[in-house]
Amino acid sequence: xxxxxxRLNALCAFLLLMxxxxxxxxxxxxxxxxxxxxxxxxxxxGSSTVAPLIGxxxxxxxxxxxxxxxxxxxxxxxxxxxxxxxxxxxxxxxSRALNADEGDLTAYPIARDGxxxxxxxxxxxxxxxxxxxxxxxxxxxxxxxxxxxxxxPITVVNKAEGRSTLELFLGYFKLRNxxxxxxxxxxxxxxxIRTVAADPNAIGYVSxxxxxxxASRGTAIKALSMRGxxxxxxxxxxxxxxxxxxxxxxxxxxxxxxxALARAFIDYAASAEVNDLTEAQYFVPLTH
Amino acid sequence: xxxxxxxxxxxxxxxxxxxxxxxxxxxIAAFLILEAWPALQTPGLSHFLTDASWFPASTxxxxxxxxxxxxxxxxxxxxxxxxxxLGIAAALFSRFYAPPAIATWFRCLLELLAxxxxxxxxxWGLVVLTPLIRQWAPPWQSPLAAILILSLxxxxxxxxxxxxxxxxxxxxxxxxxxxxxxxxxxxxxxxALPAAHCGIMSSILLAAGRAIGETMAVLMxxxxxxxxxxxxxxxxxxxxxxIALELGYALDGHRAALFVSGLxxxxxxxxxxxxxxxxxxxxxxxxxxxxxxxxxxxxxLQHG
Numbered sequence: 001x002x003x004x005x006x007r008l009n010a011l012c013a014f015l016l017l018m019x020x021x022x023x024x025x026x027x028x029x030x031x032x033x034x035x036x037x038x039x040x041x042x043x044x045x046g047s048s049t050v051a052p053l054i055g056x057x058x059x060x061x062x063x064x065x066x067x068x069x070x071x072x073x074x075x076x077x078x079x080x081x082x083x084x085x086x087x088x089x090x091x092x093x094x095s096r097a098l099n100a101d102e103g104d105l106t107a108y109p110i111a112r113d114g115x116x117x118x119x120x121x122x123x124x125x126x127x128x129x130x131x132x133x134x135x136x137x138x139x140x141x142x143x144x145x146x147x148x149x150x151x152x153p154i155t156v157v158n159k160a161e162g163r164s165t166l167e168l169f170l171g172y173f174k175l176r177n178x179x180x181x182x183x184x185x186x187x188x189x190x191x192x193i194r195t196v197a198a199d200p201n202a203i204g205y206v207s208x209x210x211x212x213x214x215a216s217r218g219t220a221i222k223a224l225s226m227r228g229x230x231x232x233x234x235x236x237x238x239x240x241x242x243x244x245x246x247x248x249x250x251x252x253x254x255x256x257x258x259x260a261l262a263r264a265f266i267d268y269a270a271s272a273e274v275n276d277l278t279e280a281q282y283f284v285p286l287t288h
Numbered sequence: 289x290x291x292x293x294x295x296x297x298x299x300x301x302x303x304x305x306x307x308x309x310x311x312x313x314x315x316i317a318a319f320l321i322l323e324a325w326p327a328l329q330t331p332g333l334s335h336f337l338t339d340a341s342w343f344p345a346s347t348x349x350x351x352x353x354x355x356x357x358x359x360x361x362x363x364x365x366x367x368x369x370x371x372x373x374l375g376i377a378a379a380l381f382s383r384f385y386a387p388p389a390i391a392t393w394f395r396c397l398l399e400l401l402a403x404x405x406x407x408x409x410x411x412w413g414l415v416v417l418t419p420l421i422r423q424w425a426p427p428w429q430s431p432l433a434a435i436l437i438l439s440l441x442x443x444x445x446x447x448x449x450x451x452x453x454x455x456x457x458x459x460x461x462x463x464x465x466x467x468x469x470x471x472x473x474x475x476x477x478x479x480a481l482p483a484a485h486c487g488i489m490s491s492i493l494l495a496a497g498r499a500i501g502e503t504m505a506v507l508m509x510x511x512x513x514x515x516x517x518x519x520x521x522x523x524x525x526x527x528x529x530x531i532a533l534e535l536g537y538a539l540d541g542h543r544a545a546l547f548v549s550g551l552x553x554x555x556x557x558x559x560x561x562x563x564x565x566x567x568x569x570x571x572x573x574x575x576x577x578x579x580x581x582x583x584x585x586x587x588x589l590q591h592g
Contacts (some may be wrong), residue, residue, distance in 0.1 A: 048539060074539055160512065161345045162537030178343055184429045184523060185512035187533045191414075195429070198419050206298075 039067035046080020046093030048246050049164035056277045090262045092250040107248040110269045111283040114208035114236035115165050116223040120200040125149045139181030157204030158182035201283035207282035236284045261276050327544035342514040344542040355516045359524035362517045364499040367438035375446025402444035410505035410552040413437045429511035432520040435506050442495035453487025493564040503528040509584045527553045
């Protein structure tokens, strides 16, 4: 049963690939012949945000395409760009939009990453400006009263070093981790939710997927709108939520210069087949 | 003392297993050193002691581990101070004061307490204990919360192992004390505790080992701010929490620096084990009492 499903998936992927590459949808193909075609090794390097997700996708890809090997290494988005240019990686992983001087690369979006600022549900404030958030996190504002809230010290909840949510938060507000004056440092999103839900004076940030899920289940938190845009999965998906970023795979040259194997992997990584993996990493899939 | 012929297969099997256990321990230590080696070369050991703070992934990385060593020691010592008297008192109650039926139930409860997974303690601490502390003294995630949770976790270790040690005091000693007309309290302080002190000490050191190594529960309640603890209410980060928080996302130099945390943790445990060995050797008369039974019970207690 499982085997059969894998075959079917593989067949679908190949068909899609053939359609995309050849432009001859009526071409009839034999799955056996194709699986011989898709063999070899892919090397992906780059963003440590994207790498854990791609690692999971690669495992599933190798299962559905026996004979392929996908090697995933981290090192930051800049390494992903550099390695794709140099050819030392087939595909680069980049957790941002491509810059103007990176036109020699083709970027394929595979998912989006979004962060929501969260407060306790009972906090009277429900809007914070970006300046206020920066002031709170850098320790210039230490009491909610100073920005119109209750007379209570602010519990500033920050993420531990290396987390992608921290990176996105710091990048968006143009802060350095050294500048932040946290009251509590937490690890994963769940701990962030529990910590803020247990403290009416806390402010924190977690991935939007976790925040909306928990808020909908009645956990005592609320996610803040940013620049008037509601923190929702839909607004992350369509790119309008400010505190979000695209996760990209990049290859050198135009799309048809990429190898068949690389194209197949990129299509697979952007397909709805891996939505469960994307959501498990608290990212937002692009397709329903 | 040469083993009989029928014992030989068993003897060799045991030797092989002992060698395996020893080798694995050495391999783990070697692995830690190997992984930490790049960080010990550059930036070098002195950075782990003298840097301004801990920002290992920054563009100008800082690697000071001293606050986390202090945090670990503060949380462990605090928990020992609280749990040791309580644990010994519980053991004395169960051994000398409680009626047999109650003593049995009491021991069952302690065993239950020892069997609760640490993440459950941590979660309970996060949603119940720390909000209570917050009403009293914000900010609420603090060494105090860590100490309270750790005390609760190591209390059964001390109580159960001390009780075993007290139980293995030879009956003749106690009968002798009774024959001399000593009161129950005088029997405890003059006979039972001195005779069992080696087993009790080792129970305390084992509990200290568990407290030092505890990760999840402390991570969830201690606040994890990298700062030398200067009060019971200022959040701290322990070495174990540091590794658990950052290892999943650490690269290159940062990763190696976390293995240095692990190495320091290992050194602390080695220190603790040597201390307990030293105490055991110090009192050969008492050593046989607790030792054998203690080690069998330890197995049951270490899975948390």
